[in-house]
Amino acid sequence: MAPRTCALCETAKAMLKRPKTGQQICRDCFFYVFETEVHNTITESKLFQRGDRVAIGASGGKDSTVLARVMKTLNERYDYGLELFLLSIDEGITGYRDDSLETVKRNQEQYDMPLKILSYDELYGWTMDAIVSQVGRKNNCTFCGVFRRQALDRGAAMLNVDHIVTGHNADDIAETVLMNIMRGDIARLGRCTAICTQGEDTIKRSKPFKYAYEKEIVMYAYFKKLDYFSTECIYSPDAYRGHARVFLKELEAARPSAIIDIIHSGEAFEVREEVKATQRVQQTCKRCGYMSSNDLCKACTLLEGLERGMAIAGITDRGRKQLEAQGPAPDNLRTIPLFKLPSANPTIAIETAS
Amino acid sequence: MTTISVKVEFSGGLELLFSNQRSHAVTIPSTDPTDSAPTNLQYLITYLRDNLLKERVELFVENETVRPGILVLVNDTDWELEGEGDYVLKDGDEIVFISTLHGG
Incomplete structure (x- = not known):
């Protein structure tokens, strides 16, 4: 096949087919459109205010590593005036989290951002290794999920930040929409597509990658040669999410817009007041x-x-x-x-x- | 039998299925022994499955192609722009497989 030229600049060789649009574009145009779309998501949702202190929830994985890079780039390019921090939670999983935290420590130097690591051990007196040795591998994900959510808020409070951003991407959100439908969890279905959540007693939390496809995040990391860590948790993976994920990837292979379409469907659901009233x-x-x-x-x-x-x-x-x-x-x-x-x-x- | 050599790289967690080794030099016939057609990416995927894959074949191949969620790059270009499995391999090509299915 003859090399194709980029649909945007019409000069360089196309390197990537965008899943969202089917457009074939070159590397530099890809960086530009990917970053600009995230910028548009941020400005249209008015996520930040000048002077905000923002913690990036950093696991060392691909999504949060790319998020840290893009947040730094956009903060400089558009002069958001944000003070950025990296916040990592150490669940205490030997051979998994200790390795990924090494990646976060390198990110701290590469991106020149202050890093706070908060461990389950420090906060709860229990590492996940210790929890698994007591509860086994059946319910350990419940402990980890509940403990992580609270640890992020507590870490953010220690850093005295106004806002936590996480690397959740479009694929993650579409998966969550599907899972909530399949579980009949209407309360969560109603709020899982919100880009920003804030209760009275919690720190604002948002997802700047809400519309960013996983494929593009991985390609961004690959083309920029970003340093990230990719190993599955050594304790039982979230089996239910795994099924939703495989199903979603199969839908995407048949029709790439499926991911964004599912998010739009999730956004369009309106939860009736009577249903809301039953919530605690x-x-x-x-x-x-x-x-x-x-x-x-x-x-x-x-x-x-x-x-x-x-x-x-x-x-x-x-x-x-x-x-x-x-x-x-x-x-x-x-x-x-x-x-x-x-x-x-x-x-x-x-x-x-x- | 003439052969070609290609560089194959696994990342994003896929390397765990291939002896935890990211980079492999692979030498394959320049034509497919079954139909004498020039060797394509589809042939390479089957070859990797049969010769290099150490465990859990279902995490790499599904319906004779890579499992959905695995990105493939041909000399740094998305394989979707290169004809996917029909891409005819050349000596010295670099093929990268990246799993997107691992946690973020």
Whole structure:
């Protein structure tokens, strides 16, 4: 086949077919359109204000590595006036997270951004390795997911940032839409396509890559030779998401616009007021002050189960009842430090690039 | 039998299926022994599956082509612009397989 020229500049050789549009474009035009689309997403949704302190949730994987690079590029090119930080959560998974954190540490130097690493061990007194040794490999993803969400907010509060951005891409969001439909989780279906979520008691969280295809993120990382880490978690992967992911990739192979179309369908759903009314009111956890829909937040419930040797207490209602039957939580129970939203001044010293 | 040599690279986690080695030098016949047609990318994929793949074949090949979610580059160009499996290999080509299915 004769080489084709780029549909945009009409001079350089086309290197990539865009899944969203089918356009065939060259490397430099690809960088430009990819970055510009993210910029348009950011400005159209008015995600940031000048002077905002923004933490990039960084795992060392492809999405967050590309996000850090693109955020730095756009902040300089369009003079957003943002102060950018890297925030990583160390779940304590030997041979997985310790390796990926090495990547984040290199990113800190390459991008010249301050890095904060917060570990489960430091926050909860338990590493995922220790949790798995107690609960086995069946429910460990529940612990990890609940603990990570809260750890990101707590890390962000320590950095005193206004905003957390994560590398969730269009494929991730389309997958979540499908999963919520298949589970009948209408409450989550109603909010999973929002680009930005903010409760009264939480730090603003958003997804600048909401419309960015995974293929383009990977190509961006490849063409820019970005340093990222790609190994599956050594503990059981999220099987349900795995099925949704394979299904979505098959749809994409047949019709590449399927991903963006599913996101649009998700955005178009409107949850009826009667359905919304059945959803729990948010309150704050009586033990740690984090947002919760019960007296105790999920992380405190899970931690209490672990500490009292009944890990199942945080997973099932039956387990919870068994725990309650054993009496109230002992006074010397390990708990999570009190959660406070960011105040005027940073509460900790952050590591700076050396 | 004449042969051609190509450089094959695996990344994004795919290297784990190939002895945890990212880069491989592969020498293959210049024509497909079954039909004498010039060797194409489709032939290479089958060859890699039968000769280099160490485990979990279903994570690499599905319906005789790479599994959806694996990107293929021919000399740094998206294989979708090069005719995908029909691309006729040349001596010295660099073929990259990148999995996008691993966590971000």
